[in-house]
Amino acid sequence: MSSDILDGLYRVVLDLNFEDAEDLAKKSIEEGIDPLQSAEALTKAIREIGEGFAKGDLFLPDLVLASKVLQRALPVIRAEIKRQGKKTHTRGKVVIGTVFGDIHSIGKQMVATLLLSSSYEVIDLGVNVKSSVFVEAVKKYNSDILAMSALLTTTAYEQKNIIKDLISKGMRDKVKIIVGGAPINQEFADSIGADGYAPTAPLAVTLVNKLLGLDSGG
C-alpha cells in the first residue's frame, strides 16, 4: 500500500494531474506514510520533468502544470513534516520574485519550478514585489539566493534599487543575487552589482549551483 501511494505521488506529477494531487497527499498522511518519503517521490518526479524540459523533450505547459501539481501536494506534505518535527534536505533556499512595477510572471515561474525540481526550497514572492518585501524575505528565510526578474527595460533598474537597499541594511554579503528577464544581459547584471545572470531558465539553475559551489545533481 505504502509503495502504491508513493508511486501514485510520483505519477501524479509526471501525469500533470493537479486535480488529484492534494487528495493523494492527504491520503499518504492518513495511511501513515513517512512524509519525507512522500516529499522525495514528488521531488524525484519534478526533477525528471525539469530534465525533460531542459533536453527539449517537454514543453513549457508541462513544466507549469507539474509546478501546479507540486503547489497542491507539497504544502500538505510539508505541514506533516513540520508536525512530526522532521527536517527536509534541500540544496538551499531561494527567494524569487518579479520586481515592483512589473507584473510579468512566466519567466519567473519557469525558474522557480526548475529550482524546485533541483531540490531547492523556493519562496516565490509573486509579481510587482516592492524592495522592502524582497529585503524582508531574504532576512526572514535566511535565503542563500535572491532571484529577481524584470521584463521591461524600465523596470530592470528596480533590481539595482533592491541591491542598494540590501547594501544599506548590511545584508548584501549574506545572499547571492541573480537577475534575469528579457532586457537583462551580463553587462547589465555586472553594472548593478548582481552576482550572476542567466539567459534561460535551465541556465539559471546551473548558475545557482555554481554560485553555491554545488554540482548539478539533485
Added chain:
Amino acid sequence: MRRGYIRNIEPLKILTDTQVEAIHRGTLDVLEETGVRFESQRALRMFKKNECIVDFENNRVRFPSYLVEECIRRTPSSFLVKARDLKNNLRFGGNTLYFMCSAGARISDPETGETRVATMKENNEAILISDALENLDYFPSYTPYFEVEGVEPVMLCPTSCAMRLRYSSKVSRGAQSVDTYIWEIQMAQACGAQLLGNMEAASPLSYSEDAINAGFGYAEALFPIYIAGGGVMGGTAPVTIAGATISNNAELLAALVFFQLIKPGVGIIANDIEYPMNMRSGSPAFGSLGISLHEAAFNQIWTQFYRIPTNNCAAGFPNSKLFDLQSGYEKTHCAMTSAYSGANSILLHGGVSAELAYNPLMAILDDDLAAIIGRHIEGIVVDSESMAIELIKEVGPIPGTYLDW
C-alpha cells in the same frame, strides 16, 4: 496632412457575421463577469462612479455591457493627430492606411546579424532617414533604438522622444513607463504638436499603475490615444485564435471605456500585437501564421464592426535575424494580411530579429514594401476608359498591337 494610401477594395472578411457577433458577445461576457485588473485607486474610483462593479481590494473592475457599448459608440471612426509640421498631420480611420516605423533594442549588422548598442549619433541618423522615407508616416515610442549608448534605461523614453521631435517633424507616439509621459507631453506641446498617447495592457486582463498614470496624463493633455493588448497565445492569452481575440478584445475595450470616461469622444486607435508562444522557450513566435490570422480577425471586428481605427504590429517584428528571404516573407504575409483586412496603420519599417534589433537600411527596403502594399489596396480603376472595350475591338487579333495607340 499626409495622404497615406486609400483603400479602394472591399476589406477581407475572415469571419462570418455570426462569428463576429459571437466574439463581441463573448468579450462582453468576460468584461461583465471576470473583469479587468486596474492597479490604480484613481482609476478604480472613476469606474465606480460610472456604474462599474469595482473590487477595490483586488483591483478588479467589472463592466456593464451597456457602458461598453455606449463607449464604443462614443469613439470616433476617425481622428486627427497634429504633427510639428502641419504637412505631417495624420487622420487615422476610414479607408486610410499609414505606415509606422518599427523599433529594436540594438542596431543589427546587415551582413552578420550581430547586434550591438547604437550610439546617439546612429540613433539620430536613423531618425533622419525615417523622416525622409516617403511611406513612413509616424514613429512609435522609444524608436528607433530602445538602448542607446550612454543613456540610462530610465531616461531612454524621454531622451528618445526628444530626439524624434528634434530630428523629425512626423508624428510620434508617447511612452507609458516610469512617468515619462510627464516630460514627453510637455516636449510635444512646446513644439506645438500632439503625441499619440499610449496605454498598454499587461496580459492577461491587467493594466499596471505606470500605464494607467500615462493614460490619465495623455487623455488630460487632449492627445488622441493608442491602446494595445499584447497577449502571447498559449501563455498570457488562450492558445486558440478565437479565444485570444476575445481576451485581447476585453483588454482593449476596458481601455476604451477608461478613456471615454475621462474624455468622451477622444480619438482612439486600437493596436494588435498577439503572438503564438514558442512552447519550448516561452518566447513569442514572431513571423508566424497565427499572427496574421489573428490580425485579420481583429481588423474585421474593430474597423468594420466597431468602426474604430486599428494598427497592426506583427509585420515590423520578423523572426529572422538577417536581411534575408525569411525576413521578406514574414513581413510580407503579415503586412499584406493587415492591409487587406482593413488596418489603418501597419508597423513595418526597419525591424530585424523581432524586437531585438533595428537597422535603417532595412527601413529603406521596407519603404519599397510599404509602397507595393499601399498601391495594392488602392485597387484598379474600372470605368469606360480603363475597360478599353472600343480599343480592344479596334486592335482586334494579331497582327494588331497596342503599341501605336
